[in-house]
Amino acid sequence: MSSTKKELSAEQWESLLNTLKARFEKYRNRHEGLDWADVQAKLEVSLSAGQVSAEKLWSLHEMERTGGEPDVIGQDTKTGEYIFYDCSAESPKGRRSVCYDRKALEARKENKPATSALDMAAEMGIDLLTEEDYRKLQQLGNFDMKTSSWIVTPDEIRKLGGALFCDFRYNMVFVYHNGADSYYAARAFRGSLRI
Structure with missing residues (x-):
């Protein structure tokens, strides 16, 4: 369960750090040229830097807790921030069966x-992947071969009641549309976080 203060206990932090380190070492192709010691140092600075930074670590923990298996996929050369994406093989299990946004949720009459x-991404403090982000993720491995993930939808499409999602089939990324109020057991969303 998430805490209302959006802070991690010492045990949660230690567990998260160990998990992230093991994943970083296992999937080196996702972050060529980056060193775990530098990433860990940045995370530890965030831990002691104040409320906003501590909340980012809580967000990273939420990505992990809901099945996203976050991993470093790059570093912003301008800001120095490390970029984390959800890298679970399939769309995160703890985020499935959700419609696209609050408007779509409120529009549903039943079920x-x-x-x-x-809403879930906002509560977690992360951003949905854009189509560009999703395509970048797929260059690091094969994701969503059995599931699909909502992505950021342009306003023009959303105003007409639709929303976009992606998956990976036949060695190709497919971008599809659906009613924003639809939801499926095999569709969640992937997020990104900068620290």
Whole structure:
């Protein structure tokens, strides 16, 4: 369960750090040219830097807790921030069966899902992947070969009631549309976080 203060206990932090380190070492192709010691130092600075930074670590923990298996996929050369994406093989299990946004959730007359992708992402403090992000992720491995993931939808499409999602089939990324109020057991969303 998430804490209302959005802070991690010492045990949660230690467990998260060990998990992230093991994943970083296992999937070196995702972050060529980056060193774990530098990433860990940045995370530890965030831990002691104040509330906003501590909340980012809580967000990273939420990505892990909901099945996203976050990993470093790059570093912003201008800001120095490390970029984390959800790198679980399939769309995160703890975020499935959600419609696209609050408007879609409220529009459903019956059989409403518990929440929406945008609401859940906001609560977690992460951003949904864009189509560009999703394509970048797929260059690092094969993801969503059995599931699909909501992505950021352009306003023009959303205003007409639609929303976009992606998956990976036949060695290719496919971008599809659906009613924003739809939800499926095999569709969640992937997020990104900068620290």
